[in-house]
Amino acid sequence: MSKIRITKQFSFETGHALYGYDGKCKNVHGHSYKLSVTVIGTPISNVENAKFGMVIDFSDLKKIVKDEIVDVFDHATVFNKNTPHVELAEMLKVRGHSVLLVDYQPTSEMMVIDFAEKIKKHLPDAIQLHSLKLQETDTSFAEWYASDN
């Protein structure tokens, strides 16, 4: 049976700031991120299986990405926990704002690496993560490919 790639697309609104960056993105600002998740596998060939003909049910893939990424990052502001932005994050948190402290600079490159690790952990054994595309703006995106890593 042929190997097939399937893709599901997601979107979420997230704030961030690039501490130490030499441009306007050092300021707290936000993006309407778009994430495309592509997995690869062989369509299930057992007619008795409710998922017959599917690599993975799109809704199962959706649940993984929603639980691990979309619901965590949507309407949160992401800061690098290794910078003085931790103080700002704490102030926002105590006032009830949704803040995420991550162990990396929250560029699209580093976020897509984080997302790849999170998704891989939850995929069934027979399915591999093929690639991710994280679009920060209409003109800027980062891609992760299993074949590159």
Ligand SMILES: Nc1nc2c(c(=O)[nH]1)N=C([C@H](O)[C@H](O)COP(=O)(O)OP(=O)(O)OP(=O)(O)O)CN2
């Ligand atoms: N390699 C990277 N460069 C930049 C990142 C990033 O994640 N990786 N992020 C930013 C900012 O957070 C922000 O996304 C600005 O990006 P930019 O494409 O420069 O946005 P603009 O609106 O200025 O772009 P247009 O050219 O007007 O579409 C900065 N760099």
Ligand SMILES: [Zn+2]
């Ligand atoms: Zn940005």
